[in-house]
Amino acid sequence: MATGGGARSGVWLKILADVLQTELVVPREEGAAYGAAILAMVGIEVYPNLETAFKILPQVGDVVQPQENPMYETAFQKYKRLYEALKAVR
Secondary structure, eight states: OOOSGGGGOHHHHHHHHHHHTSOEEEESSOOHHHHHHHHHHHHTTSSSSHHHHHTTSOOEEEEEOOOOOHHHHHHHHHHHHHHHHHTTOO
16 A cells, blocks of 8 residues: 555656555555544444444555566666675675
């Protein structure tokens, strides 16, 4: 799930999905305060449990599918070689 300021950028979401090679789901509504409010409602027994509270969660907005991008894999391999070469340096 992708939330926050970065989730407002389609370009960033595409890059992130491609680099992580995972599907990203963007909710229509979001926010830590929203999740905290749902947990609080369960805590004060407005909802009997999380499963019931989850039924009020907003529907999925966008889903970003990853695509393979050789450029990211090449850069990651360089990063791993550099990490191994430099990890002993303090």
